[in-house]
Amino acid sequence: MFLDLLFNPWVIIFIVVSVIAGNIAALKYTANMKIGSVSKQQKDDIDKLKQLDAERQQKSNANLKEKSPEQPSENGAE
DSSP: OHHHHHTOHHHHHHHHHHHHHHHHHHHHHHHTOOOSOOOHHHHHHHHHHHHHHHHHHHHHHHHHHHHSOOOOOTTSOO
């Protein structure tokens, strides 16, 4: 009895239309969200992090040059 009601074409149509309407409502809600807007404080923090990363990269490169063995010259004379 319950399965006959569940597989009734009108019930299936109602469920499908409900799911579609719910997805459209969710899309309308999320379309109005402001994603990616960054405040002034966050921009300043990002700039500081970029500067610190650049300084760390320079120090790392300098340390690698100090630790790496000397490259022989191309003509063989030192």
